Amino acid sequence: xxxxxxxxxxxxxxAFPIVPTEIQTRGKTVIASKRGGLSETIINGKTGIxxxxxxxxxxxxxxxxxxxxxxxxxxxxxxxxxxAEEFVWxxxxxxxxKIYKTIQNKEIEQNDVISP
Numbered sequence: 750x751x752x753x754x755x756x757x758x759x760x761x762x763x764a765f766p767i768v769p770t771e772i773q774t775r776g777k778t779v780i781a782s783k784r785g786g787l788s789e790t791i792i793n794g795k796t797g798i799x800x801x802x803x804x805x806x807x808x809x810x811x812x813x814x815x816x817x818x819x820x821x822x823x824x825x826x827x828x829x830x831x832x833a834e835e836f837v838w839x840x841x842x843x844x845x846x847k848i849y850k851t852i853q854n855k856e857i858e859q860n861d862v863i864s865p
Contacts, residue, residue: 750771750772750775750777751775751777753777753823754815754816754822755778755779755780755789755812755815755816756769756772756775756777756778756779756780757779757780757781757808757812758780758781758782758787759778759782759800759803759808760781760782760784760787761782761784761803762784762785766781766785766786766787768811769781769787769790769791770790770833771833772828772833773790773791773796773797773830773832773833774819774833774836775828775830776827776829777799777826777829778796778797778798778815778822778825778826778829779791779796779797779798780797780798780800780808780811780812780815781797781798781799781800781859782799782800782803783799783800787799788834790833791820791829792828794827794831795825795830795832796825796828796832796833797829798811798814798815798825800853802828807857835839843858
């Protein structure tokens with residue numbers, strides 16, 4: 750991953766794209782099809798490039814854009830790395846733990862009202 754300039758993900762379907770997210774955490778730009786979960790983990794023009802049509806010409810256009818525009822590529826890489834940090838497993842686990850604690854606290858409060 751570290752030696753690639755950009756990563757290409759021309760998938761037809763992906764529910765939750767772990768591979769592109771992991772690539773982004775390494776500070777690499779992803780070019781992907783605008784399908785399924787890919788469009789939720791890649792913000793077109795900010796953290797990567799989403800291609801509407803799965804045609805080789807469209808993917809090649811995006812590749813040439815990033816190869817020839819280092820400033821854009823570096824901007825996308827920086828944004829992608831920051832954005833992907835939201836999907837790091839430790840952060841996800843902490844968010845879920847917070848939800849469980851909130852639910853638990855509400856149940857305790859509700860039981861206090863119901864109990865004599």
